[in-house]
Amino acid sequence: MTVSYTKDVVSNKGLGCFLKLLLRWRGSVYKLIWMDLLVYLTFYFALSFVYRFALNDYGKHLFEQVSLTCSRHAENIPLSFVLGFFVSLVVGRWWDQFRAIPWPDTLALFVSTSLAGNDRRGRMMRRTILRYINFSMSFTFSMISPIVKRRFPTLAHFEDAGFITGNERQIYSRMSERTPHTLYWMPMAWAGALVCRARKENRIKDDIAMKTIIDEITRLRSRCGSLLGYDAINIPLVYTQVVTWAVYAFFIMNLMGRQFLDPSKGYEKFPIDYYFPVFTTLQFCFYMGWLKVAESLINPFGDDDDDFEMNFLVDRNLQVI
Amino acid sequence: MTVSYTKDVVSNKGLGCFLKLLLRWRGSVYKLIWMDLLVYLTFYFALSFVYRFALNDYGKHLFEQVSLTCSRHAENIPLSFVLGFFVSLVVGRWWDQFRAIPWPDTLALFVSTSLAGNDRRGRMMRRTILRYINFSMSFTFSMISPIVKRRFPTLAHFEDAGFITGNERQIYSRMSERTPHTLYWMPMAWAGALVCRARKENRIKDDIAMKTIIDEITRLRSRCGSLLGYDAINIPLVYTQVVTWAVYAFFIMNLMGRQFLDPSKGYEKFPIDYYFPVFTTLQFCFYMGWLKVAESLINPFGDDDDDFEMNFLVDRNLQVI
Amino acid sequence: MTVSYTKDVVSNKGLGCFLKLLLRWRGSVYKLIWMDLLVYLTFYFALSFVYRFALNDYGKHLFEQVSLTCSRHAENIPLSFVLGFFVSLVVGRWWDQFRAIPWPDTLALFVSTSLAGNDRRGRMMRRTILRYINFSMSFTFSMISPIVKRRFPTLAHFEDAGFITGNERQIYSRMSERTPHTLYWMPMAWAGALVCRARKENRIKDDIAMKTIIDEITRLRSRCGSLLGYDAINIPLVYTQVVTWAVYAFFIMNLMGRQFLDPSKGYEKFPIDYYFPVFTTLQFCFYMGWLKVAESLINPFGDDDDDFEMNFLVDRNLQVI
Amino acid sequence: MTVSYTKDVVSNKGLGCFLKLLLRWRGSVYKLIWMDLLVYLTFYFALSFVYRFALNDYGKHLFEQVSLTCSRHAENIPLSFVLGFFVSLVVGRWWDQFRAIPWPDTLALFVSTSLAGNDRRGRMMRRTILRYINFSMSFTFSMISPIVKRRFPTLAHFEDAGFITGNERQIYSRMSERTPHTLYWMPMAWAGALVCRARKENRIKDDIAMKTIIDEITRLRSRCGSLLGYDAINIPLVYTQVVTWAVYAFFIMNLMGRQFLDPSKGYEKFPIDYYFPVFTTLQFCFYMGWLKVAESLINPFGDDDDDFEMNFLVDRNLQVI
């Protein structure tokens, strides 16, 4: 479920509204990086232990030289740039995906105002159209979100939930077997055909109303297609790899480069020995946290704390319609 | 209320129009950070006092070494990048939210030109449609803005203000109890139904006019939905935390790192003792002010000086319609 | 009037087309910053004079230490970042505002092709509709642009220019007194009502043509509303202040930090004494000029060299329609 | 085929979902740069060999000086900026191109719901309209994608695949010969004419349905035009050259600048001799990988691992329609 903190940042009084956000756990940076940090510090202290107790003088000297080189070169990696541009891209796509999510409300309004008739057949038609749309959308969600997939692993589950009838399921299955291409849009075509029939039976009074409904159906379809597009074509792997690589290379170098060297040897960077790498930890939280922003948002239909709750949406659509 | 300074920057003559903006208090950076600055300086001088009077020579030496380390590492935090990208994102969302605010004017024009009839029922219909829309919008505002919420804490308050009748309120309450989902759009559906009836009674003369009105209603609804979307899905908490964390870590390090060390010891950075940290204060104002930009704008429906005035909008809509 | 140089940059031959742009005065950076530079240099030389002639040795020493500290800390202000992001934002809004300016041409075409009748009443109707629109737009311009305001300080001036009749002005005034909200859109509503009447009199032959005209009127209105939105909600004051503050702080520090210190004392940064701060002047022109870009564009409806010429537009609309 | 990794980044648990992406080969940065790296290291070790074994003392001294200069100047090239801005631009265009790809689904829905008649002629008309559209689109794809071109090198191949009849091919060829301009849109005009005829034969019942179909055809055409526009007008060559030049200049300088100089000579940068340039290799992977992102995406219709699969699309359209 998306972690909402909007209500906490309503007013920017006193010491600022962001300060209290630092204490949250759900959806927080701490929750995302504590394990990475643990692993990192383990390696760090292992190396530290080796330096302090296991090496002889020559070994220590070598260690120190390597540490200095690592330290110098780590600074050459422009992490902030790469992360800045990459996270901008990811956040932009994340929000575009949110806005691409289809909502059936408008169609429901159109259908209820334009498709007249309070007899059984009229009500049936209205309900069936919306059911088809709902099925198409939920099926799309199940293709992009593993959570919805877990809930509806097969068409049978959709049938149980009332999205399709057994009859429709069989037709759909048979069609699916004949083509390698996804048929998420087919129920929408069925809905379109039903609208046509309603127009012919004069339950939809005029051509404009029919066009309005058909337009809305195609709009919903193009949104489903959009979501599938975002799912199929992610940010190119090579970009993601380059960024990940940069962050990990930076911290691997710093494993050595940030070791506290013997202060008595007078290396400029290490006047005293802190034992615990306070500053490196801070920097780790910062950069790794920034990368975790990208990791969380690159696929917003999963089960991270900050992912969109598609199951909630499926339920809502079932109820509202 | 939004602080408007547009009229002050009309003309860029003399020493520039931004200079005089520095003297403002309402909505200013000074108003936002004076308390933070006070707290910061208190800690700073406490540490300074300890260094100058409380520590012995060895303590002073340790203090100095810690100070030097802090100073060096604070410079490694790329605050300007992080804040630059983050504030860009926040400002972008802030403006998008402003543009998503629905205005009922166009609908009012459509209704008055297309829904004919100067008899009582005609006038009643026009007024009721707009009243429904207005209620939906104001109710949406009350969901996203705590200020509007304070004004209309319950449905009864909406009834008192004339947005709904007692009868409608009961229906609305009953429906709300049955579902965990918000029903902000229901009065809009009522308005749609009313438009249909007006068409059937031939008060709306043609299908195109009806389509125009229905389209506008759905447009308003999608804007309300948009606002609720911005409210529910804020910038992911982890991003906000990372940025906040970076700023605070920077200044906590600088609490030590910017202490004036004994000039007689010849640390390169501290040739003379200023007692008051002029430059650190300036830097604090700058970076903390930049963060405050984000804090102010991340939820623009609160009661910050720079937030959108939703109550004003509610009043206007009541009057104009 | 906007300074156009498009024709000068048609072809990128020889030493490049930007070189000759450096020689321009109207709308130039020189015109915008010469006064700031003068003030700056005055202070600079005053300080320089004090250092060279008024201070004793101890005073000089203090001066030098302060100068070195200022110099070091000024470099910590990431001016280029802040200005880069801020100017991007301002330029984006500036262009959005240009594109939001409403043009009545399309409406004029629609009215002339769809509202038939060459009799007196037909011509009158066409002219009145456009006159109303024109008034609404010009009135909006007078609200956002002090230049148009100077031309039309009161409604009487609009009447004199032929935008409204005396009768209409009285109605408009009376309505305005009753509400604190702006009524810029009212003449557009009048125009809408007139279109309705024309439809009823069958001067507009079909519903589609009427819808087209009404749609265009609402589009113009929403653009006027857009312009007023940009006027009311500027970039938050706190952001503008932070940026301005950063630039001024930078140059105030540099007043001291860029003083030429006695070369004989061997401060690394000051091997020889140039007397005139050539490089500081260059840097001043550069950063201050960048800030001036923002100052010029933040309100593009004023009377800067580069502001949009709204009076020209008012004249054009009067003629073209 | 696009390399999809969306399913691997569903959940951000444990050590983060990006870590496992580093192990992929298809579409990876390793696959793209291993050859560059090999060439680079060959040159590097050749120079290293010369320095270590072939040069006399004076030669070594010269080599060292050149190396130091190269090292210093290479750092002046702001690679991260240039690449950051350029890759942003390329990625933006890449996604815009993906979204510009036309899909015939909506048209198919419109045609099947609006063009009535289950007789032979009715079915023929529907199929022919879609066939024309499909041909236009596939022909456009063959113009921008060398892969589709390889599959359909001549019109005869399109005829074999059933996109056009022999008769149509002859007409199309004859028209093409008369003009130097591309005629990709002509079959769409044929489809439009066919829609007209269907309207006249009253197979399309009303004007609105016909308008809907014609609008969709023009929308598809403008998308094809869009794709051709992206193909004809790429990012200006000069920009691409500047960026490429910067990256190569950087690494050519570093060929010298990152040589390990004799540690006994005490050059600050080279305390010990690593023999293998670990850090330079890392940096090479990073910057060169970033450039490869741009190289991969600048023309997304080729046969890189990450390019859009147009042949797949051609097949799908043939089947679905």
Place this chain on the structure above:
Amino acid sequence: MTVSYTKDVVSNKGLGCFLKLLLRWRGSVYKLIWMDLLVYLTFYFALSFVYRFALNDYGKHLFEQVSLTCSRHAENIPLSFVLGFFVSLVVGRWWDQFRAIPWPDTLALFVSTSLAGNDRRGRMMRRTILRYINFSMSFTFSMISPIVKRRFPTLAHFEDAGFITGNERQIYSRMSERTPHTLYWMPMAWAGALVCRARKENRIKDDIAMKTIIDEITRLRSRCGSLLGYDAINIPLVYTQVVTWAVYAFFIMNLMGRQFLDPSKGYEKFPIDYYFPVFTTLQFCFYMGWLKVAESLINPFGDDDDDFEMNFLVDRNLQVI
């Protein structure tokens, strides 16, 4: 003519597809900067000559100090930032302008499908409407592109090319004389009037078809207006000047700052004398090339190698229609 290299970057194999782009001349960075570089090197060597042969010891000392100061301050100019943001802006506008170019194809399709009648008058009407549109567009092109202007310097040339008849030219001229405002849109109004007449003569069968045509005409007009807007309102001069100024100031400083000083004097930066400023030349190519990107694209309707070919478009439109 736009330099297309899309086909060269289809596949990213081997050492990368950008490498071969470096060898191109047309539209290349070399072609754009060779003259600047020549001038730059001339000045550089003149100064170098003075330093080496013309100055006495004291002169040399002064020269060296100035050189060191220049070198230090040149590094303070954040060229990469300024150019990064500015070029982003210019490239954004350049592409927006490309997309704003109007294409008459859709209108041609609408006219041919909706305006019936194979008699002489029917054909005449269709042709005249498109001729008017074509004239409006070509006239607009002649206003923004000096190349098209050279081809059609007067209205008489348009008449010769068959865009207008002599009669129409006279009307157009007479109207133009009466107003200082451009009348590019007038032939479009004529086209609109002709469409109206065709509707009245029942050659256009229904209101919807007429609306479609009129809508498309207004869309073309608004695109022409868009292009003229881009032409009239360029990026504010002050911004362009600031950027240009920054680049030139940087290289003027480097004229001195990058001189090779006598190595025997032991200035840290100049261990050996290269005689030819290799690195400065590289840097010059890079930064100046980046600026040239902006110079080339700021007015894309000129005759640079990379400008849009408007004459080609004029020819195409004449043929296609």
